[in-house]
Amino acid sequence: MNAPLLSVEGLRLAFGGVVAIDGLTFAVGEAEIVSVIGPNGAGKTSAFNCVTGFYRPTAGSVRLRGRDITGLRPSAVAALGVARTFQNLRLFGEMSVLDNVRAGTHLRIRQNVLDALLHTPRYRRSERESTEQAHHWLDFAGLRGDRYGPARALPYGEQRRVEIARALARRPDLLLLDEPAAGLNHTEKAEMLDLIRRIREQGVAIVLIEHDMGLVMDVSQRVVVLNFGREIADGPPDEVRRDPQVVEAYLGRDADEAEIEQARASVAGGRDGGA
Amino acid sequence: MTGPGGGAPPAEATSEAAPAPGGGRRGAGPRSIASRLMENRWAGLAGLAVALLAPFVNASPYALSVMTSAAIFVMLAAGLNIVVGYCGLLDLGYIAFFAVGAYTSGVLSTRLGLPLVATLPAVLVVTVIAGLVIGAPTLRLRSDYLAIVTLGFGEIIRVTATNLDVTGGPSGIYGIPGLTEGPVSFYYLTVLVVAVAVIGAARLGRSRLGRAWRFVREDEDAAEAMGVHTYKVKMAAYVVGAIWGGLAGVLFAAHLSAVSPGSFTFLQSALVLMAVVLGGMGSIRGVVVGAVIVSLLPELLRDLADYRYVAFGVLLIIVMLVRPQGLWPARPKEVAK
Ligand SMILES: Nc1ncnc2c1ncn2[C@@H]1O[C@H](COP(=O)(O)OP(=O)(O)OP(=O)(O)O)[C@@H](O)[C@H]1O
Ligand SMILES: [Mg+2]
Numbered sequence: 035m036n037a038p039l040l041s042v043e044g045l046r047l048a049f050g051g052v053v054a055i056d057g058l059t060f061a062v063g064e065a066e067i068v069s070v071i072g073p074n075g076a077g078k079t080s081a082f083n084c085v086t087g088f089y090r091p092t093a094g095s096v097r098l099r100g101r102d103i104t105g106l107r108p109s110a111v112a113a114l115g116v117a118r119t120f121q122n123l124r125l126f127g128e129m130s131v132l133d134n135v136r137a138g139t140h141l142r143i144r145q146n147v148l149d150a151l152l153h154t155p156r157y158r159r160s161e162r163e164s165t166e167q168a169h170h171w172l173d174f175a176g177l178r179g180d181r182y183g184p185a186r187a188l189p190y191g192e193q194r195r196v197e198i199a200r201a202l203a204r205r206p207d208l209l210l211l212d213e214p215a216a217g218l219n220h221t222e223k224a225e226m227l228d229l230i231r232r233i234r235e236q237g238v239a240i241v242l243i244e245h246d247m248g249l250v251m252d253v254s255q256r257v258v259v260l261n262f263g264r265e266i267a268d269g270p271p272d273e274v275r276r277d278p279q280v281v282e283a284y285l286g287r288d289a290d291e292a293e294i295e296q297a298r299a300s301v302a303g304g305r306d307g308g309a
Numbered sequence: 310m311t312g313p314g315g316g317a318p319p320a321e322a323t324s325e326a327a328p329a330p331g332g333g334r335r336g337a338g339p340r341s342i343a344s345r346l347m348e349n350r351w352a353g354l355a356g357l358a359v360a361l362l363a364p365f366v367n368a369s370p371y372a373l374s375v376m377t378s379a380a381i382f383v384m385l386a387a388g389l390n391i392v393v394g395y396c397g398l399l400d401l402g403y404i405a406f407f408a409v410g411a412y413t414s415g416v417l418s419t420r421l422g423l424p425l426v427a428t429l430p431a432v433l434v435v436t437v438i439a440g441l442v443i444g445a446p447t448l449r450l451r452s453d454y455l456a457i458v459t460l461g462f463g464e465i466i467r468v469t470a471t472n473l474d475v476t477g478g479p480s481g482i483y484g485i486p487g488l489t490e491g492p493v494s495f496y497y498l499t500v501l502v503v504a505v506a507v508i509g510a511a512r513l514g515r516s517r518l519g520r521a522w523r524f525v526r527e528d529e530d531a532a533e534a535m536g537v538h539t540y541k542v543k544m545a546a547y548v549v550g551a552i553w554g555g556l557a558g559v560l561f562a563a564h565l566s567a568v569s570p571g572s573f574t575f576l577q578s579a580l581v582l583m584a585v586v587l588g589g590m591g592s593i594r595g596v597v598v599g600a601v602i603v604s605l606l607p608e609l610l611r612d613l614a615d616y617r618y619v620a621f622g623v624l625l626i627i628v629m630l631v632r633p634q635g636l637w638p639a640r641p642k643e644v645a646k
Contacts, residue, residue: 086534104587112536120534126527129520130643137524141536149514151509159515182643204535 037100039064039206039239040085045094047080047263054080056263058094060256062239067230069242071249072260073283080122080258082210085241086118087111098208113141117206119197121213121243124260127186130235131177131196134185138203138248167203175199175229189224199230202238209233210241227253233299251275259283280289333514352594353508360500362427365492373492374564377499379604381560384503386584386600387510387593388553389439393582394591394639395514396546397526398448402463406551408470409439410558415482415568416475425488425563429556435554437548444547448540463578471570481569482506488563499560506553511593513549522546523591587628589635598637 038061045058055077070078083089085096087108095104100113106114117138126134143164149157150158159198172181179188185196194214203211223246230253233259234240244250252256258275259267261283267274274280287298346505363376389403413435414428447458468474477483489495513519521542524532529539562568588599606624610617628636 050426069419088533107538108530108533109536114536120531124534126524126531128527129523130644133520133523137535137537138522138533140517140521140524145517147513147516147518150518152514157400157516164517184642190478200535205319298408 038129039066039099040060040241041086041097041100042081043095043097045081045084045096046092047077047084047089048092053263055091055260057259058258058263058265060258060265062241064207065234065237065239066254066256067234067240067242067254068258069244069254070258070260071247071250075262075263076260077213077263078169078260081120082243082265085111085273086116086210088101090171095181112204112272115205115207116210117201117204117208118210119194119201119212119214121216123190123193123197125185125193125197125200128184131172131181131185131188132165132168133170133177133194135200135203136164138171138205139164139167168199171203174202174223174232191218194218194222194226194280195229200231200238200309206238208239208241210243212243213245214242215224215244215246223249231233287303317605342417346608349460349547350417356594357500357504358595360504361497362490362504364496370492373496375605375608377492377496377564380496380499380503380603381557381564382604383579383597383600384506384557385554385581386502386556386588386596386603387507388592389581390585390596391513391522391553392546392550393442394596395519395522395526395586396543397452397522398460398543398546399452400550400578401416401456401460401575401582402578403459403550403554404465404573404575404578405443405463406436406439406554407558407561407577408466408568408570409436409551411562411568411572412470412476412482412558413555414559415485415562418486418562419482420475425486425559428457429559432555432559433552434516436551438556439440439555440548440551441544448543448547459576460578461557463573467570467573472572477506477568477569481567481571485562485566485568487566488560492541495564499564500557502560506556507593507597510553514591516591518542518545583625587635589627589638592635592637592639595635595639599635602636 040062042061043059046053047055058081060068070081072078080089081105084091087103087106087110090105095102097103098111098116101114102112103111104168126137129276143160144158145157148154149160169181171193175198177192177194177195177199185193188196198211198214211230214230215223227249230242231238242250242254252272256269257267258265259274259277259280265279266279266283268279270287317582345450360380364373369595385407388406389400391399392400394404398516410432413432417423417428417431418425443459443462447455447462450458470481471479487495489498515520521532521537522545522590524535524537525539525542532542561572581600584600584603586599587603588597589595607617607621610620613620
């Protein structure tokens with residue numbers, strides 16, 4: 035009856051012979067923060083792409099408040115209240131920072147071609163609304179740089195904020211963040227942690243992909259662990275942290291490229307790792 | 310003619326509307342803002358003034374004809390700029406819509422004895438259908454395929470017109486009625502229509518739809534993730550571009566009172582594209598300037614006789630080497646008010 039905000043069931047995704055996701059099941063409640071962790075290539079981003087409509091899963095279903103959204107196009111998923119960021123920043127580089135965030139208001143403002151051609155009051159009102167919203171979410175995300183210049187001119191950390199502001203301007207119920215703290219320095223990471231908390235306070239549920247374990251353990255209500263496309267754990271951070279499979283696959287080692295490769299190699303040795 | 314194509318200010322940007330805790334926003338200083346606004350407004354008005362005053366300088370039939378053609382060419386470039394400049398869809402057969410508009414009005418007016426104005430509704434319907442028919446399958450393709458398919462479409466339209474009886478075959482249609490009495494009034498009518506078309510294109514560029522076009526150009530996936538139905542948005546660009554091209558075609562038919570397949574070759578598509586690239590893709594002011602140059606320069610180089618297109622080509626190559634972003638590129642910088 036009371037369906038969770040997001041529920042992913044038996045998700046499977048294969049690219050020809052490569053199985054990127056092999057049976058993933060998890061749910062996200064309203065205003066909950068769930069982290070998805072796992073070594074490089076575990077299938078985390080692929081899972082995001084399945085949820086947001088960029089990939090069509092080979093099997094399994096994605097439901098939003100009980101409604102099956104599997105196979106909808108990304109813009110339709112977005113229209114239902116799901117927003118995301120990308121692992122490799124995907125800003126509209128040549129457009130102004132404000133225009134980038136106005137993208138989030140695209141579905142909210144009401145304006146047709148005639149309004150735009152004739153500059154009707156409705157055009158002016160909707161443009162004003164879009165601009166106000168864009169400023170509001172840039173303030174919320176704590177952007178310090180120039181909002182009127184092109185997005186590509188901002189420093190990397192600021193671009194991350196713009197991307198999140200853009201997603202927030204969509205006013206989502208569910209926000210998927212793909213490694214939002216990657217490439218940020220220590221201070222910026224702390225600010226990102228704070229931002230993620232403040233987003234949740236707005237009543238937005240968050241699914242977070244993140245390699246920084248400190249951040250993950252700090253902010254999440256639940257953690258889902260993927261390894262080679264398989265779900266090896268799902269539970270509160272403390273439990274997951276102690277899970278022997280997880281320890282072997284991922285934790286207890288630095289989130290360092292070489293170490294993860296090592297972890298991956300050891301796991302490949304002989305595990306059947308069911309979910 | 311009222312503003313830059315890219316990143317123009319919204320009617321009212323609201324710096325006072327949202328509180329700016331901590332940091333605030335740095336933008337252009339007030340002085341440069343004012344001067345930039347002036348610059349924009351003056352640029353459009355100056356262009357229009359030049360067009361309106363030109364017949365007082367030289368009103369010979371030849372000069373009027375060249376200027377009318379140039380104005381029509383500006384409208385074509387403004388239309389293609391929506392497709393290529395705003396939305397980033399490479400269309401190599403844009404002249405097809407020009408042909409569809411010219412032939413539709415020409416055939417209907419000569420066969421049914423209608424005044425040209427009465428053919429406008431039919432022209433709109435036919436160009437929109439042409440835009441939908443060619444856009445529906447091709448806009449799902451990757452953009453490099455799109456270029457090839459549109460190139461083919463342009464040729465198909467021309468070859469079809471050459472082979473049909475109703476379009477007059479290779480010799481085309483003659484005796485198309487004019488829209489006004491005399492070349493001077495027709496020139497002014499053309500300038501008026503083209504000015505409205507250019508302002509309309511600029512306004513669309515600054516609207517919700519225009520932003521969506523640029524989102525698609527910049528990053529289709531990110532646009533989809535924000536709820537922009539990229540296929541519909543591309544289709545809208547295509548259809549609006551088709552309408553601009555089709556209406557320019559009506560002016561063309563009225564101007565020459567004859568239409569024949571030779572006016573709609575790939576070279577024409579390439580020249581319109583050249584005007585857009587030369588002026589600065591996505592920049593309305595730039596595109597207008599580019600179109601005027603591309604249409605007038607061969608006339609000014611007339612003394613070079615057979616070599617004028619060579620000289621024209623060399624000049625264009627030099628400009629593109631020195632200024633690859635175009636003569637007057639769109640500024641991503643937004644004006645804060
Ligand atoms: N479009 C695609 N085509 C083919 N294979 C793909 C595609 N996208 C992902 N894969 C493969 O699926 C697997 C999972 O990739 P994915 O990007 O989801 O991993 P990830 O967990 O996000 O890794 P990372 O931490 O490095 O971002 C990888 O083996 C990858 O090569
Ligand atoms: Mg990833």
